[in-house]
Amino acid sequence: MRDFHNKISKEKTRYFSFIKWLLISAIIGTVVGNVGVLFSKGLDLVAQIRTDYPLIVFGLPVGGIAIVFLYQLAKRGDDQGTNSIIAAVRSEDEVNIVLAPLIFVGSLITHLFGGSAGREGAALQMGGSIGSGIGKVFKLNENDMHVAVMCGMSACFAALFGTPIAATFFAMEVVSVGVMYYAALVPCVFSSLIAVEIARFFGVRGESMVIELVPEFTAVNTGKIILVSILCATLSIAFCILMHETSKCAKKWISSPYIRIFVVGLVIVVINLLIGSKDYMGVGMDVIERAVVHGQTNPEAFLLKLILTALTLGVGYKGGEIVPSFFVGATFGCLMGQMLGVSPSMCAAVGMIALFCGVTNSPITSLLLAFELFGMEGIYFVLIGVAVSYMLSGYYSLYHSQRIMYSKYDAHYRGHRWKKENQD
Numbered sequence: 513m514r515d516f517h518n519k520i521s522k523e524k525t526r527y528f529s530f531i532k533w534l535l536i537s538a539i540i541g542t543v544v545g546n547v548g549v550l551f552s553k554g555l556d557l558v559a560q561i562r563t564d565y566p567l568i569v570f571g572l573p574v575g576g577i578a579i580v581f582l583y584q585l586a587k588r589g590d591d592q593g594t595n596s597i598i599a600a601v602r603s604e605d606e607v608n609i610v611l612a613p614l615i616f617v618g619s620l621i622t623h624l625f626g627g628s629a630g631r632e633g634a635a636l637q638m639g640g641s642i643g644s645g646i647g648k649v650f651k652l653n654e655n656d657m658h659v660a661v662m663c664g665m666s667a668c669f670a671a672l673f674g675t676p677i678a679a680t681f682f683a684m685e686v687v688s689v690g691v692m693y694y695a696a697l698v699p700c701v702f703s704s705l706i707a708v709e710i711a712r713f714f715g716v717r718g719e720s721m722v723i724e725l726v727p728e729f730t731a732v733n734t735g736k737i738i739l740v741s742i743l744c745a746t747l748s749i750a751f752c753i754l755m756h757e758t759s760k761c762a763k764k765w766i767s768s769p770y771i772r773i774f775v776v777g778l779v780i781v782v783i784n785l786l787i788g789s790k791d792y793m794g795v796g797m798d799v800i801e802r803a804v805v806h807g808q809t810n811p812e813a814f815l816l817k818l819i820l821t822a823l824t825l826g827v828g829y830k831g832g833e834i835v836p837s838f839f840v841g842a843t844f845g846c847l848m849g850q851m852l853g854v855s856p857s858m859c860a861a862v863g864m865i866a867l868f869c870g871v872t873n874s875p876i877t878s879l880l881l882a883f884e885l886f887g888m889e890g891i892y893f894v895l896i897g898v899a900v901s902y903m904l905s906g907y908y909s910l911y912h913s914q915r916i917m918y919s920k921y922d923a924h925y926r927g928h929r930w931k932k933e934n935q936d
Contacts, residue, residue: 530698536660537699540646541667541706544639548671548707549714551616551638555631558624559794569784569793572625573777579618580769580828586610594633594833597640597661598687598913607661609645612638618830625777626784626793628820629831631672636683636832639668643703659696662687666700667707674711674718676704678881682874686911689873690918719797719885721804724857726890734896736854740845741866741897745904747844748870751818751837752908758826769828776827780820792820796839803846804864804886807856814844833910834868841867858890866897870905873914878902 562568588611597607619634643664647657662683670679680700684693708718727733766772784793791799791810796817803809821836845863849856861882869878875898882894907916 533659533699534702536646536650536652537663537702538706540643540660540663540699541703542710543646544642544664544667544703545671545707545710547612547616547638547642548635548668549711549716551619551631551635551668552672552711552716553714554616554620555623555795558620562624562626562793563790566790568624569626569781572627572781573774575621575625575627576773576777576827576829577770579621579830580773582617583614583828584769586614588614594636594911597637597665598911607641607644609641609648612641612645615641615830619832622824622829622831623794626790627780627824627829627831628792628794628796628817628836629824629829629833630835630838631795631832632669632834633832634830635668635672636665639664639666643667655695659693659699662693662696663699663703667703670704671707671711671716674708674716674720675881675884676701676708678877678884679704679708681880682872682877685874685877686872686914689914689916692876721801721861721885723855723861723886723889724805724807725855726858726893727855729892733854734893736852737859737862737893737896738900739852740848740859740862741900742904743848744841744845744863744866744897745870745901747814747840748837748867748901748905749908751840751867751871752910754818754822755826755833755910756912758822762827773828776823777829780823783816783820783823787816792817795835797835800835800838800842800864803842803860804857807846807849807860809843809846809850809856809860811847814840814847817843833871837868837871837910838864841865858893861886861890862893862897865894866901869898870901871908871910873902873905873909873916875899875902 588608615634615637619629619631622629640661641664643660643662644657647660652660665683666679669682670676673679680697683700684696687693762772762776766775791813799809799813817836817839821833825831825833842860842864844867846856846860848863849859865878865882868881869875878898879895882891886894903920906920
């Protein structure tokens with residue numbers, strides 16, 4: 513009889529947990545979805561203003577000072593961006609709700625004046641911050657707070673990029689590589705779907721690209737794709753190193769955050785003037801689509817975007833690192849396709865996903881992202897790109913707080929952060 517009552521009690525607990533998270537994820541998805549809509553509309557607005565008034569890019573150094581002032585005013589001068597959100601999922605660290613409006617305003621300022629940054633990284637910070645805030649309202653315990661943060665991350669990523677499946681798994685996968693937080697599956701699924709439907713209702717459409725030419729799956733073409741994937745894995749390491757070292761060097765050379773962001777802001781303006789193109793300002797989705805859909809790119813595009821993004825984010829301008837990784841991967845892959853004589857469009861898609869996998873160490877998310885963006889066309893080539901890049905990118909990552917739990921080379925538990933692995 514006692515065993516029977518224990519079984520009934522467990523069943524009640526299970527269904528209570530399901531109903532609880534159904535309610536909380538619906539609230540988080542609704543709130544974050546609407547914030548994502550405002551953020552997306554805001555980015556569109558500032559991009560249009562920048563197009564209508566091209567001289568506004570000269571205000572980037574002053575905009576940088578405004579960003580530093582806002583963060584200092586909110587006592588978030590040492591903010592670690594997405595790293596702080598990832599750290600909060602694995603530890604007792606709290607995510608301050610004030611991070612959401614800060615990254616919202618800071619990102620809009622950065623994009624308004626032509627800084628080279630993305631949006632999904634900012635979405636992870638906003639979503640995680642809001643999820644944590646809602647969790648505090650419900651007085652969730654520590655473990656449930658971690659789930660609420662992941663729930664918010666998934667919702668905002670889905671709202672902005674329109675890929676709810678990839679968004680669901682990214683939040684669960686990116687924190688600890690090799691260990692998936694399946695306890696967050698139901699909350700992340702429902703919050704992502706609700707957020708993306710809210711975004712679509714208000715006219716925020718997700719990204720979707722058609723690969724121009726999918727080559728035949730032959731040994732020769734496969735070999736070429738493997739080569740592109742190997743090069744993308746190497747480039748992902750360079751991407752991570754440059755992003756981190758730029759920040760370290762800037763702080764070492766110029767101690768004042770105000771002077772640092774002003775001076776580098778001037779440098780970014782000068783570089784953009786010398787380039788004579790708007791391709792590297794803001795998000796750059798048009799360049800990504802040009803590479804994937806039409807197989808067209810400039811040879812120097814990937815390198816310029818890499819440098820400008822490292823300068824922009826490394827000195828305190830706000831935004832995301834994910835779309836810049838798409839940009840670099842797509843343009844580099846497209847270039848390699850042109851050089852190797854295999855569909856530049858297909859290579860651009862492989863490069864985009866492979867580089868994203870390399871810098872985030874998220875192979876499952878990468879494959880799902882490819883499916884949502886490109887459909888099943890060329891999925892075998894993309895699968896090769898993900899697998900090769902994941903293994904050969906080593907223990908580097910965009911996020912210091914990410915932890916590699918299992919070795920990439922053999923089947924045993926590691927449990928070290930990527931930085932420690934590189935020092936061993």
